[in-house]
Amino acid sequence: MNKDQIKGKAKEVAGKVQQKTGELVGSSEQQAKGLSKQSEGKLQKGVGDAKEAVKDAIDRGNR
Incomplete structure (x- = not known):
């Protein structure tokens, strides 16, 4: 696993949390x-x- 895969997945998860928070509020x-x-995040993970x-x-x- 490389840094792009890790950072991409982290961005993807953070985005999901932000989206769901936006829905709630x-x-x-x-x-x-x-x-x-x-x-x-998906794009960065794809590069990785x-x-x-x-x-x-x-x-x-x-x-």
Whole structure:
């Protein structure tokens, strides 16, 4: 696991919390910010997943 995967997942979770909090207090702005943060997190995690896949492929090629 690399830092992009970890940071991405953390952003995704924080965004989910922010979205749900926005729902509870009736703030569409907070809901939107939470959804945006979730998207950022998913994208960052995807970048980390891609980096990890390339690293694994290189490692397998060097065996």
